[in-house]
Amino acid sequence: MGQIDSKRRNSSCTGGPKKLFVRGPKIPGGAPGSGSGGLRCVCFVGVLFDVDGVLLRGGSVIPAARRALRKLVDQNQSFLFPVVFVTNAGSCLRHHKAQQLSHLLDVQIAPEQVVLSHSPLHMMETFHHKCVLVSGQGPVTQIAHTLGFQKVVTMEELSEQHPLLDMVDHSRRPTSTVSPANPSAIILFGEPIRWETNLQLIVDVLLTNGRPGCVYDARLSAQMPILACNMDLLWMAEAPSPRFGHGMFLLCLESIYRKLTGRRLEYEAVLGKPSLLTYQYAEQLLRQQNQNHKLSTIYAVGDNLMTDIYGANLYNRYLAKHHTDTMSDTKLVAQGTGTPVPVVEEFAFAAQCSSILVCTGVYNPQSPLPGDQNVSETMFHGQNDLKVEPDLVEPSHMVEDVEAAVDLMLQQENQNEV
Ligand SMILES: [Mg+2]
Numbered sequence: 001m002g003q004i005d006s007k008r009r010n011s012s013c014t015g016g017p018k019k020l021f022v023r024g025p026k027i028p029g030g031a032p033g034s035g036s037g038g039l040r041c042v043c044f045v046g047v048l049f050d051v052d053g054v055l056l057r058g059g060s061v062i063p064a065a066r067r068a069l070r071k072l073v074d075q076n077q078s079f080l081f082p083v084v085f086v087t088n089a090g091s092c093l094r095h096h097k098a099q100q101l102s103h104l105l106d107v108q109i110a111p112e113q114v115v116l117s118h119s120p121l122h123m124m125e126t127f128h129h130k131c132v133l134v135s136g137q138g139p140v141t142q143i144a145h146t147l148g149f150q151k152v153v154t155m156e157e158l159s160e161q162h163p164l165l166d167m168v169d170h171s172r173r174p175t176s177t178v179s180p181a182n183p184s185a186i187i188l189f190g191e192p193i194r195w196e197t198n199l200q201l202i203v204d205v206l207l208t209n210g211r212p213g214c215v216y217d218a219r220l221s222a223q224m225p226i227l228a229c230n231m232d233l234l235w236m237a238e239a240p241s242p243r244f245g246h247g248m249f250l251l252c253l254e255s256i257y258r259k260l261t262g263r264r265l266e267y268e269a270v271l272g273k274p275s276l277l278t279y280q281y282a283e284q285l286l287r288q289q290n291q292n293h294k295l296s297t298i299y300a301v302g303d304n305l306m307t308d309i310y311g312a313n314l315y316n317r318y319l320a321k322h323h324t325d326t327m328s329d330t331k332l333v334a335q336g337t338g339t340p341v342p343v344v345e346e347f348a349f350a351a352q353c354s355s356i357l358v359c360t361g362v363y364n365p366q367s368p369l370p371g372d373q374n375v376s377e378t379m380f381h382g383q384n385d386l387k388v389e390p391d392l393v394e395p396s397h398m399v400e401d402v403e404a405a406v407d408l409m410l411q412q413e414n415q416n417e418v
Contacts, residue, residue, distance in 0.1 A: 048282050223266055274308075
């Protein structure tokens, strides 16, 4: 890596992506559950697109994005192979993001083709019946209900239930109390508007085991489960320098918790790129668009080394380990019984995930590459077991923009076909 891939396909050569990507019989009726993005055929390749910095810049469409997507749809505007849009944004509902992308990109995108930072919470059913405290901004209650959570308490509701807790802004202090709820888990969707309120109330809930009207219990041994979405420390908006992201809020919360308890704040799950859960969920959506058939290669296109490239490479490492382990298991079973036993799980996961970096967003090709310099810890909220490793921030390919990324994919698959 280090040079922009110079081979740019002539667009006239990309006229047959269906031939390139689609193998196997044509299946009438479209893919179940994939909405307007339904495929009519079984494919071997799927694509994950990051949104900000790849397709959009603020509210504007990057010109290459429309050209790129036009190469991926047929005359009926249906995608020719599985495509999922994966973003760490999370202050909105999935169908709203799908509508917004469809409108801006001039192609029909179904909600089932969108992964927001909180989308994998769909899979965490063990928490759906618990009373959860939610932190973030936007329609957090509606988002939580849509994800399957049935008992939801917002920070505003908690503050109303306990009017003595939030003491910073006297003008907002509730005047009447309502009957309190007792949360048994916390969901951190994204950075809140009033950080001091949320930091105070979350710590209150943690140190009282869900009863913030009580005195802190210093003897608490087990910490209440926290599900955190989007660990980006910084993000690019219109300002000249990056703005604080949810990762920065988490850093504050962790620091306060450690200061008060001497213990590390633990997360039950961390979601959003670069977490494995997000890529597992995104692959599940790709497979659903593919008649539940396994894909061989997933291409992940993004503009951020620390989220898109790190995440795709981490997932590729996971896939490689999964296949190695599965093969070992198969061999062991075969040695023990004399008969190879097919492992069904092996067929569910893609063989590899290839990362493609574009230069239209956060990544600046004029800046030194991570391989040349130490990757700064300040760029990455390396909590939990995620560590900055130079190999994981090295993209499989680097291209100018998303159109070049699509051309590269088409070219690679064309070569594989020969
Ligand atoms: Mg991005």
